[in-house]
Amino acid sequence: MAVLAWLTLLEGRRTRFLTLAVVAMVVGWLVSGFAGELAIIEAREVGVGILGSWLRLCAVLLITLFAVNSQMRELHDKQLELFLALPRPRGVHLVGRVMGQGVVALLLALLFAVPLMWRVPVGQVALWGFSLWVEQVIVAIFALKSVLVLRQVPLAVVATCGFYVLARSLEALQLVGHGPVMPVHSPFLIFVNSIIVTLTYLIPALHRFTRAEWLMYGSGGWEDFFFIAAQGLAAGLLLTGMALLDFARRRI
Amino acid sequence: MNGKRAAAGLAITGLALHITLTALQSPPRALAQVLPAPPSGKVMQAACLGEPETLAKILMLWLQAFDYQSGVSLALRDLDRERVETWLTRILELDPRGQYPLMAAIRLYGDIPAEANQRAFAAFVHRQFQADPDRRWPWLAHAVVVARHRLRDLPLALRYARALADGVTPGRVPSWAWQLEWSILEEMGDIDGARAALDALLVGGRVTDPAERRFLAERGRALAPRAAP
Numbered sequence: 001m002a003v004l005a006w007l008t009l010l011e012g013r014r015t016r017f018l019t020l021a022v023v024a025m026v027v028g029w030l031v032s033g034f035a036g037e038l039a040i041i042e043a044r045e046v047g048v049g050i051l052g053s054w055l056r057l058c059a060v061l062l063i064t065l066f067a068v069n070s071q072m073r074e075l076h077d078k079q080l081e082l083f084l085a086l087p088r089p090r091g092v093h094l095v096g097r098v099m100g101q102g103v104v105a106l107l108l109a110l111l112f113a114v115p116l117m118w119r120v121p122v123g124q125v126a127l128w129g130f131s132l133w134v135e136q137v138i139v140a141i142f143a144l145k146s147v148l149v150l151r152q153v154p155l156a157v158v159a160t161c162g163f164y165v166l167a168r169s170l171e172a173l174q175l176v177g178h179g180p181v182m183p184v185h186s187p188f189l190i191f192v193n194s195i196i197v198t199l200t201y202l203i204p205a206l207h208r209f210t211r212a213e214w215l216m217y218g219s220g221g222w223e224d225f226f227f228i229a230a231q232g233l234a235a236g237l238l239l240t241g242m243a244l245l246d247f248a249r250r251r252i
Numbered sequence: 253m254n255g256k257r258a259a260a261g262l263a264i265t266g267l268a269l270h271i272t273l274t275a276l277q278s279p280p281r282a283l284a285q286v287l288p289a290p291p292s293g294k295v296m297q298a299a300c301l302g303e304p305e306t307l308a309k310i311l312m313l314w315l316q317a318f319d320y321q322s323g324v325s326l327a328l329r330d331l332d333r334e335r336v337e338t339w340l341t342r343i344l345e346l347d348p349r350g351q352y353p354l355m356a357a358i359r360l361y362g363d364i365p366a367e368a369n370q371r372a373f374a375a376f377v378h379r380q381f382q383a384d385p386d387r388r389w390p391w392l393a394h395a396v397v398v399a400r401h402r403l404r405d406l407p408l409a410l411r412y413a414r415a416l417a418d419g420v421t422p423g424r425v426p427s428w429a430w431q432l433e434w435s436i437l438e439e440m441g442d443i444d445g446a447r448a449a450l451d452a453l454l455v456g457g458r459v460t461d462p463a464e465r466r467f468l469a470e471r472g473r474a475l476a477p478r479a480a481p
Binding site: 042045052165175176212213 | 298301303306312313350352360
C-alpha cells in the first residue's frame with residue numbers, strides 16, 4: 001500500500017501537477033486581489049471569499065483530473081492486471097491508490113492554504129484546509145470508482161463533476177422543492193422530492209464543507225470540524241467499500 | 253524540410269486570414285444594457301452551490317460596476333431603482349452579514365441627486381436595519397444624515413433616529429448613534445421634546461459614563477433658556 005501511495009505521489013510530481021496547482025493559485029491570487037481593489041468596503045472579505053471559492057473549485061477539478069488520469073494510465077499500461085495477478089488481496093491495491101490520492105490532496109490543501117494565511121486567522125485557514133483535504137479525498141475516491149466502472153476519461157470526469165455539483169446543491173434543491181408556491185400534491189413533485197431526500201442520505205453534504213464564509217467572517221468552529229471529520233469518514237468508507245465491490249468483481 | 257515549409261505556410265496563411273477578418277469587422281460599439289431583473293432567491297441559492305456569501309460578493313461588484321459597462325458610462329439615475337433595490341435585497345438574503353449592499357444603497361445609489369431616489373434608498377436601509385439592528389446601524393445613521401441635511405426632512409430624520417435608538421442594543425454600538433433624537437428635536441424647535449429626550453437618556457440609565465452624563469446634563473440646561481417664552 002505504501003509503495004502504491006508513493007508511486008501516486010511520484011506520478012503527481014512527474015506530470016507537472018504541482019506546476020498547474022501553483023499557476024491556479026497565482027491566478028486566483030491576482031483575480032481576488034483585483035476584485036478586492038474594486039470593492040469600496042469589505043475589500044478583505046471580497047478578496048478572501050473569491051480566492052477561497054476559486055481555490056476550492058481548482059483543487060477539486062485538479063484532483064479529479066489527476067485521479068482519473070492516473071487510474072486510466074494504469075489500465076492502459078496493463079499495470080492493473082500485473083498487480084491483480086500478484087498473490088495479495090485486491091483491496092490492497094485500491095486502498096494504496098486511495099492513500100496516494102490522499103497524500104496528493106493533502107499537499108494541494110496545504111499549498112492552497114498558504115495565500116490565505118496573510119489575510120485570515122490561522123484557525124479558520126486550518127479548518128478550511130482540513131475541509132478542503134477531506135473534500136478532495138471524497139471526490140478522488142469517487143473518481144477512481146468512476147474509472148473502474150466506466151473506463152472512459154470523459155465519462156468518468158463528467159460523472160465525478162456531476163456527483164460533486166449534486167453534493168453541493170442538494171440542500172438548495174431540497175429547499176426549492178418545498179417552497180411555498182410549489183404544488184405540494186403534484187405526484188411528479190412528490191416523486192422528485194422523495195428522490196432528493198433519498199440522495200441526501202447517500203451523498204455527503206459537501207455544501208457544508210470548505211465554506212468561504214469561514215474565511216470572510218471567521219465563523220467556522222469545532223462543530224464544523226467534527227461534522228466534516230464524521231461526514232468524511234462515512235463517505236470515505238461508503239465510497240471505498242463500493243469501489244472495492246466493483247474491484248472484487250473485476251475479471252483479469 | 254517541405255513539411256516544415258508547408259506548416260509555416262499554413263500558419264502564415266491562417267494568421268493573414270485572421271488579421272484580414274478582424275480588420276474587416278466593424279469596430280465594437282458600446283451599448284448600454286438595461287439592468288436585468290434578478291432571479292428569485294431560491295434560484296440564486298441553488299446556483300451558488302452552497303457558497304452564497306461568495307456569490308453575494310461577486311454580484312455586488314457586478315451591480316456596482318453596472319453604471320460603467322463596455323465603455324459606456326450610464327448615469328446611475330438611469331438605472332431602474334426598483335430593480336436595484338431588488339438586487340440589493342437578494343444579495344442581502346445571500347449574505348445577511350454583508351454590509352456592502354447597505355453601503356451601496358445609501359452612499360452610492362442614495363447619493364444620486366434625485367430626491368425620490370434618496371428617499372427610496374433611505375427607506376430601503378430603514379427596512380433592512382430592522383432585520384439586524386446591531387450590525388446594520390451605521391447605514392441607518394447615514395440615512396438620518398441624508399434625511400436631515402440633504403432632504404431637509406426633519407420629521408423623517410427624527411423617525412429614523414428614533415428607530416435607531418429603539419432598535420440597537422446599548423453598549424454594542426457607540427452612544428452617539430442612539431443619541432441623535434434630541435439634537436434633531438432641537439433643530440426642529442421642539443425644545444421641550446429635546447429636553448425630554450435628554451432626560452430620558454439620563455434617567456433611563458442608558459448613559460452610564462459620568463463624563464457623558466455631565467455633558468448631556470449641561471446640554472439640557474443650555475436648552476432650557478431657549479425653551480422659555
